[in-house]
Amino acid sequence: MARAATTSDAFNAIAEPQRRDILVLLRGGERPVTELARDLGMTQPQASKHLRVLREVGLVKVREAGKQRLYGLDARGLRPIHEWVGGFERFWNESFDRLDDYVRELKQAGQEGPDHGDDEQ
Amino acid sequence: MARAATTSDAFNAIAEPQRRDILVLLRGGERPVTELARDLGMTQPQASKHLRVLREVGLVKVREAGKQRLYGLDARGLRPIHEWVGGFERFWNESFDRLDDYVRELKQAGQEGPDHGDDEQ
DNA sequence: TTGACGCATGCCGATATAGGCATACGATGA
DNA sequence: TCATCGTATGCCTATATCGGCATGCGTCAA
Known part of the structure; x- marks a missing residue:
């Protein structure tokens, strides 16, 4: 290919x-x-x-x-892109080190009990 | 190339x-x-x-x-994309025919002088 | 050391892009 | 009808991707 x-x-x-x-x-x-x-x-x-x-x-x-x-x-086709990329907004707003912490928290939360919901496409 | x-x-x-x-x-x-x-x-x-x-x-x-x-x-690199695409937001929010009208108005306004007032959203 | 595991690379092949240039095509006007 | 303008395409080249497969290399455990 x-x-x-x-x-x-x-x-x-x-x-x-x-x-x-x-x-x-x-x-x-x-x-x-x-x-x-x-x-x-x-x-x-x-x-x-x-x-x-x-x-x-x-x-x-x-x-x-x-x-x-x-x-x-005909910008309508750009909307899906905007939305897809927008799904990462919270991640670029966090500073990097803090982001790692955040992720680790998510992991723990996920293992311990009900989640914060956050995923996929 | x-x-x-x-x-x-x-x-x-x-x-x-x-x-x-x-x-x-x-x-x-x-x-x-x-x-x-x-x-x-x-x-x-x-x-x-x-x-x-x-x-x-x-x-x-x-x-x-x-x-x-x-x-x-490291989503920071996605931010510029989000912003670029976001620059088209007003265009996909307009229905198509109305968008054309809008554009035509802009053109006229640009040629005639002070506008008719009233646009977008 | 040896071996297994986790990952990065190298090489090959098929594909198609972007650019350059020439040209074919439809519409307009003389 | 013919010349011309505005566009779309075709053809050719150079380049690089992505996938498949094999292999190199570092880490950790016997």
Whole structure:
């Protein structure tokens, strides 16, 4: 096997910096391919290809407008990511040493009696 | 070129589902490699390799414990991701059609001058 | 020392990405 | 119809991933 397809996931799609840049730019509203390419300093084919990936994972939508194709943001696909990552919030808020303590406490609590509940996906 | 290195970014590191699983499991506390491998149904070398990537991007830390090496979570690297993705929150909260309207309003406002007042949420 | 265990690596193969460049295609206007 | 603009694709190369398998290495117990 190789790496998971960039189009398999929103996770994989946004792993590419340029694609992230595109999304950010798109927050400002719909844009035609060429404009995106220009603003981000990439070639038109490059932009088109990245947009294809983003389209396939559903992070952008296209709208025909005469000769142009306007790409717009569809951020809904980012929500799951935000939630997944958010599941770690308490862990980065704790300082490191204290985090270890915290974990050890959890373990003990788990062995001794009713738990504090906290787990999985 | 090829794809960005998996170790170049936390973004790239968590693009791999198995690595995400490891992180989730690690929320429960430190674990030795073999246990992780067993619980996640992967081979030991596989686990080691994924842990290496996670270690290189700083999402996990290791601690020697006799024959074992205990891997623990260091979620601090996830924070930037959470923030980046969080920058799109308002966009996935809007329904799609309304989002377009919103964007159009922004554009007009930008061209005409002082706005119509009234946006988001 | 020897042996078992826990883990990290090395090597190989299959796959697919991202970039560069050329080009095909649809829409618009002359 | 023809030229042109705006995009999407195709092809080629270099690179690196992930998985499988074997093996190297350090630690601990006989």
